[in-house]
Amino acid sequence: MCGIVGYVGPKLATPLLIEGLKRLEYRGYDSAGVAIMNGSGVETVKESGKITRLESLLSATPVVGTTGIAHTRWATHGQPNQVNAHPHVSQDGTIAVVHNGIIENSMVLKQMLEGRGYTFQSDTDTEVLAHLTQEFFEGNLEEAVIQALRMVEGTYGIAVISATDSHKIVAARKGSPLLVGLGDQEYFVASDVSAILAHTRQVVYLDDGDLAVLDRDGYRIIDLDATELQKKVSRVDWDLDQIERGGFPHFMLKEIFEQPDTIENTMRGRLLPDDGTSRLGGLNLTDDELLSFDNIVITACGTSWHSALIGENLIEELTRVPVEVEYASEFRYRNPIVNERTLCIVISQSGETADTLAAMREAKRRGARTLGIVNVVGSTIARESDGGIYLHAGPEIGVASTKAFTSQVTALLLFTLKLGRLRDMSILRGREIIDAMKAIPGQVRDILSRADEIEALAEEFKRASNFLYLGRGYNFPAALEGALKLKEISYIHAEGYPAAEMKHGPIALIDEMMPVVFIAPHDSVFDKITSNVQEVKARKGRVIAITSRDEPALKGKIDYEFRIPETLDLLGSILASVPLQLLAYYIAVKRGANVDQPRNLAKSVTVE
Ligand code: F6R
Numbered sequence: 001m002c003g004i005v006g007y008v009g010p011k012l013a014t015p016l017l018i019e020g021l022k023r024l025e026y027r028g029y030d031s032a033g034v035a036i037m038n039g040s041g042v043e044t045v046k047e048s049g050k051i052t053r054l055e056s057l058l059s060a061t062p063v064v065g066t067t068g069i070a071h072t073r074w075a076t077h078g079q080p081n082q083v084n085a086h087p088h089v090s091q092d093g094t095i096a097v098v099h100n101g102i103i104e105n106s107m108v109l110k111q112m113l114e115g116r117g118y119t120f121q122s123d124t125d126t127e128v129l130a131h132l133t134q135e136f137f138e139g140n141l142e143e144a145v146i147q148a149l150r151m152v153e154g155t156y157g158i159a160v161i162s163a164t165d166s167h168k169i170v171a172a173r174k175g176s177p178l179l180v181g182l183g184d185q186e187y188f189v190a191s192d193v194s195a196i197l198a199h200t201r202q203v204v205y206l207d208d209g210d211l212a213v214l215d216r217d218g219y220r221i222i223d224l225d226a227t228e229l230q231k232k233v234s235r236v237d238w239d240l241d242q243i244e245r246g247g248f249p250h251f252m253l254k255e256i257f258e259q260p261d262t263i264e265n266t267m268r269g270r271l272l273p274d275d276g277t278s279r280l281g282g283l284n285l286t287d288d289e290l291l292s293f294d295n296i297v298i299t300a301c302g303t304s305w306h307s308a309l310i311g312e313n314l315i316e317e318l319t320r321v322p323v324e325v326e327y328a329s330e331f332r333y334r335n336p337i338v339n340e341r342t343l344c345i346v347i348s349q350s351g352e353t354a355d356t357l358a359a360m361r362e363a364k365r366r367g368a369r370t371l372g373i374v375n376v377v378g379s380t381i382a383r384e385s386d387g388g389i390y391l392h393a394g395p396e397i398g399v400a401s402t403k404a405f406t407s408q409v410t411a412l413l414l415f416t417l418k419l420g421r422l423r424d425m426s427i428l429r430g431r432e433i434i435d436a437m438k439a440i441p442g443q444v445r446d447i448l449s450r451a452d453e454i455e456a457l458a459e460e461f462k463r464a465s466n467f468l469y470l471g472r473g474y475n476f477p478a479a480l481e482g483a484l485k486l487k488e489i490s491y492i493h494a495e496g497y498p499a500a501e502m503k504h505g506p507i508a509l510i511d512e513m514m515p516v517v518f519i520a521p522h523d524s525v526f527d528k529i530t531s532n533v534q535e536v537k538a539r540k541g542r543v544i545a546i547t548s549r550d551e552p553a554l555k556g557k558i559d560y561e562f563r564i565p566e567t568l569d570l571l572g573s574i575l576a577s578v579p580l581q582l583l584a585y586y587i588a589v590k591r592g593a594n595v596d597q598p599r600n601l602a603k604s605v606t607v608e
Contacts, residue, residue, distance in 0.1 A: 002100040004178065005195040006069040006159040006169045008214050009186025013068035014058055020195035021051050021070050023243060026251070026397045029072055029597055030080030034058070035087035035096035036068035041163040042096045046085035067167050069159040071098035077106070078123025088127040090134035091118050094163040097133065099126040100191055101155035101176040109151060133160060141165040142213045145172060146224055159189050168215045173206040177352045177380060180204045180212045180219055182233065187214040193236050194243045194395055201236045205378050234378055242394045250595045252398030252489070256581050257448055260441040262393040262403040263574070266410040267437060276430020277421035278414040283371060284387030287422055293343040297336065297368070299326045299359040300347035303401040303484060307408035308347050309477035310573050314412055317570065318420040328359035340367035348372070349396055349404035351379025360385060373411045375404050389415060399601050400489050402581045405481060406574050413437060413571070436568045440575070443565040447578045454579050457544065457560055458586030464515050467492055468506060470499035471519035471576070472529055478519055478573040482580030489598045490588035499532040510541040519576045521548035523569045533557050546576055
């Protein structure tokens with residue numbers, strides 16, 4: 001979603017802020033802006049569109065100063081134009097604010113401020129914060145921000161500067177991630193660590209209700225009563241090259257190709273082959289506690305929800321514990337059966353998705369124990385869950401999730417092994433699964449070595465306007481995921497279905513124009529899927545089959561084929577998803593779409 005970066009220190013702020021914004025651009029990118037203390041006041045430059053446009057403006061008219069804040073915007077209130085771009089400035093021009101989140105009572109506050117003579121330039125909710133801060137300002141910026149925030153309902157991650165209380169940044173968080181970066185006599189604020197990783201690895205993660213006050217001499221964290229707080233300094237272990245493209249044309253392709261390593265990293269040190277189980281130190285649950293749950297609820301959004309569906313199959317098959325999968329956005333608005341005998345698994349790459357976080361909090365409120373399956377270390381879900389499993393997949397920058405998905409499934413397998421062995425799964429079954437898991441990175445490597453076959457397929461289908469993806473069992477969620485990948489980056493309409501469900505409606509769509517991707521490896525449901533292939537072929541659909549061996553049953557019924565290696569049924573979705581990621585990627589590139597920054601999408605959806 002929107003991104004924030006701020007700098008105070010001895011260096012020129014503008015280049016650092018632009019560099020930070022570029023690293024944040026993947027989160028949201030319809031407009032961008034900076035506000036810099038230029039020696040005589042706050043100078044703001046903002047522009048709609050990509051950050052390169054803002055950069056050109058700033059190189060034509062440089063803004064010089066050593067304290068500043070910057071923002072990339074993903075519009076929620078008002079058009080993505082120059083006026084609505086952040087920073088927003090107070091009526092008297094002395095205070096500038098960047099904001100992620102939503103001020104829910106902005107209309108009421110706006111009316112109140114208009115009554116006191118303030119005029120509004122933009123359609124945003126953020127502008128009220130700038131004026132409110134001016135209203136309360138009496139020489140000390142943090143005091144004014146505290147007063148302003150006391151009046152605000154909603155969510156925010158903000159950074160504020162003032163021409164009067166200069167060389168200071170005040171940042172605050174409620175519901176939108178924010179961290180402080182500690183450099184050598186320089187301090188940063190950022191919504192995402194990638195913005196500042198080139199300059200520091202020492203960070204303090206802000207919690208809801210925290211305010212940070214940064215100046216050249218140091219930083220303080222206080223609460224909304226101005227009481228000083230002691231916060232832990234964390235070290236970020238991501239490398240800079242992990243957040244760069246490293247020779248690949250897009251982050252998405254880089255991340256697809258990283259999967260042999262990222263899957264390996266998720267498993268590293270966690271498999272116990274002798275006992276046919278796994279070691280998961282972060283669960284924070286004793287074996288007895290793990291055995292005490294009556295049911296498991298898994299909640300997530302988007303791609304993470306697809307991995308949750310695979311988790312449901314895995315856990316129910318191998319542990320016999322009942323599992324429900326819930327869209328996080330729906331979970332808290334119904335009355336789910338969740339109590340202290342429920343384990344709630346929360347899956348989120350970013351660890352910041354607003355709906356998922358809210359669902360987790362709701363589950364906690366109802367007494368459930370929560371486990372986060374999260375990629376971003378130190379993220380809110382990681383910190384607020386009772387325990388969890390980090391993916392260790394490294395930063396995922398491409399907006400379309402790829403490596404996080406395969407690592408999420410791997411993490412769910414690790415969890416299932418652990419719970420299964422505590423229940424009645426045999427050691428032999430455990431060892432069989434571990435052997436198959438160990439082979440996965442090499443098998444993914446094999447698929448990737450034949451990416452050119454998928455590229456040729458993409459050439460064939462790049463002009464399609466619809467796609468169906470069909471799979472059964474563990475490959476039904478893989479079909480959903482394949483369809484999601486295609487629609488989000490190529491803008492081709494695509495649907496995923498359980499293969500047999502097709503005849504209950506979607507079959508009406510099939511004609512010679514409709515490509516149908518069947519995920520049909522030689523698994524326990526292969527025989528069943530051949531009849532579904534037949535049904536499509538009989539209606540002249542164009543069949544693309546992901547198979548794992550020569551299948552006489554498919555002879556003459558498929559138009560295109562891509563082979564994946566064979567594995568256990570329960571691991572099949574990992575292998576099947578890789579060619580589907582590549583297919584979506586190559587089709588999107590061939591259609592000229594911006595793969596890493598698809599329209600209307602943001603990497604981390606931090607608003608409801
Ligand atoms: C799709 C995609 C999204 C995310 C969803 C949840 O490629 O990336 O559907 O999976 O927004 O995000 P996280 O996993 O960060 O909670």
